[in-house]
Amino acid sequence: MNYRLLKQEIKDHADSLGIDKIGFTTADVFTEMKNHLIRQEQLDYQSGFEEKDINKRVDPSLIFSEPRSIIAIALAYPSKMKDSPRSVKGERRGIFARASWGTDYHEVLRDRLNKLEAFIKERVPEARFRSMVDTGELVDRAVAERAGIGWSAKNCAVITPEFGSYVYLGEMITNLPFEPDEPMNDQCGSCNKCVDVCPTGALVQGGQLDAKKCIAFLTQTKGFLPEQYRSKIGNRIYGCDTCQTVCPKNKGKDFHFHLEMEPDPEIAKPLLEPLLTISNRDFKETYGHVSGSWRGKKPIQRNAIIALAHFKEESALPSLISVMQEDVRPVIRGTAAWAVGKIGGEEAHQALLAFKDQEEDEEVLIEIQKGLSFLNN
Template sequence: MNYDQLKQEIIEYSKTIGIDKIGFTTASTFDELKNRLIRQQELGYQSGFEEPDIEKRVNPALLMDQPRSIIAIALAYPSKMNGRVTSKKGERRGLFSRASWGLDYHIILRERLKKLEEFILEKVPDAKCKSMVDTGELSDRAVAERAGIGWSGKNCAIITPEFGSYVYLGEMITNLPFAPDEPMEDRCGDCNKCIDACPTGALVQGGQINAQRCIAFLTQTKDFIPEEYREKIGNRLYGCDSCQTSCPENKGKDYHFHDEMEAEPEVVKPLLKPILQLSNRQFREGFGQLSGSWRGKNPIQRNAIIALAHFKDETAIDDLVQVMKEDARPVLRGTAAWALGKIGGEQAEQELLGAKEQETDINVLSEIEKGLQMIKR
């Protein structure tokens, strides 16, 4: 088997199925990554969404018998919407981050990897392949970096010369010995714009992130968001783009190669007040195709409440009062109470005082008290 020729055939085929960039690397262990992951764990900087076994994250041999190489792929996604909707008084809107526009990227990349796998098996029937996207054990960024897709930026994203950091990543472990590509030189230099732009200081230093402070992580949690971060979240419903939009490498980068990645403005920048009353079915029908829906409606509804507080939207007081008084979920009742305090006014104060007499949950009562204190100030 001429593996150099097969590699070239794979590269050419990848272009025909909508893969924007492809790279190859060895299946050796990611020793440098292992040290970084151990340090992140020691510092408590992990999100908790990662594969907990560090060895599996750095050693492909634990995921496949006798792996020889890894194929990395990247697909560019848009940074601007085709069509716009505007947020205005009384009709305030939230925002999903760019990586959640269009169809869930896990579905898109798995489909591309499946086609790539079928192509390889057609050429080499006894080949072994194991593909993964984001939720797999390996670090997508570490694989992409070593395969020459791009360099690992100070914002902890892979930055490509062609598409900036607006790329989805996936990889395939194989038992075929493809020649590895050269990693790319780091081009961040002394630029620290992403670090300076991070709203919560989650970027501790170039290439190191404290996920517990990252808005992209916080918007996916299900508990109360610590008060110090609520104002920083603004009107974000899912994710955060600050470290990407501030990056000079992303200036002017906006590619619309894949129809399924196009944003529906009313979905990714939705009206906030209607979100508060969505049933599970309505949420699935309206937002279920987005990658940002994976945690269900609870975090999105909580974030919508925080967004209404951010706008100090007085037209939302009745909606927030209904949540505070009637919702079965303490996190939503409490966050609504805090939001009413943030918006302020006599009606909000009276409703909070009334809720204080009826509420029994200690955490919700704490949020009611915070709301009343904000009004008194």
């Protein structure tokens, strides 16, 4: 088998398989990434969502028998929403980050990787593969960088010259010995915009992220959101795009190649108040197909409550008071109490005082006291 010719054939047919960019690299250990991950662990900068075994994250031979090379793919996603609804007084809206627009990208990339596997298998029946997207062991960014898809940027994303950082990444380990592509040189230069404007200072420095401070991570947690971050998330109910939207390399980048990635404006930018009482069934039916639903409705509801407080949306007070009094989940009751105090007014004051007498959960009582303290200032 002439693998050089096969590689060229794969590159020539990538577009017809629904793949926007493809690159090849060795199955060698990602030594530089290993050092980076060890450092991240020492600094306690990991989110906790990652594969725990660092060696598996950087050594393809630990997760695939006799790997010879890795194929990396990238799919461009939209950065602009057509017919975006406005968030106005009385009808406030939240926002899902772009990575949660359209169908869950894990499904879309798995579909493309399956098509790529089938394409190669037709030509090399003995070919073996291990494909993964985001939730696999390997670090997508490290694979994509070494395969020449783009460079690893200061915002901790991979930036491609063609599509900016608005790309989803996936990879495929194989037993076929493809010749590696050249990695791309860093093109961030002296620009430090993403680091400078990160709302929570999660970008400690270019290329280093304290994941526990990152809004994208914080919006996915299920407990009480630490108060120092509540004013930072604004109306974001899932994810954060700030470090992408400020990047000069993303200016003018907006691609609509894949129908599955097109956002439904009412889902990507939903009304906040209806989220407060949405049932599990309705949540799954409405939002279950987007990646932002993977942690269930609780984080989304908590974030929606914080967003209503951010807007100081007085019309939402009756709903928030009802949630505060009736929801069985302490995190939701407590966050609602905090929000009621944040919005303020006599109705809020009386509701918090009454609620304080009936609440028994200690954490919720702390949030009630925070709410009352806003009213006493």
